[in-house]
Amino acid sequence: MGKTIRICPKCKKPSLKPAYNVSGWLAPDMFRCEECGYIGNFYLEVEPEEYLKFQKYLRDKEEDEHSQ
Numbered sequence: 445m446g447k448t449i450r451i452c453p454k455c456k457k458p459s460l461k462p463a464y465n466v467s468g469w470l471a472p473d474m475f476r477c478e479e480c481g482y483i484g485n486f487y488l489e490v491e492p493e494e495y496l497k498f499q500k501y502l503r504d505k506e507e508d509e510h511s512q
């Protein structure tokens with residue numbers, strides 16, 4: 445229905461950009477993550493609302509790890 449956000453499967457950041465091959469041509473269905481350098485055609489796609497929940501989940505998880 446609404447606009448979805450593509451998330452990097454590696455670092456979970458919405459930093460995926462279309463990937464270009466060495467000739468500078470657009471590689472179909474390939475994405476590159478500006479955050480961690482991931483390149484591939486696999487990505488996670490979520491609703492903006494889901495992404496906010498996901499970010500909160502990651503924050504909570506991080507806080508748990510820091511408090512141990």
Ligand SMILES: [Zn+2]
Binds near residue numbers: 454456457459479480
């Ligand atoms: Zn990434």
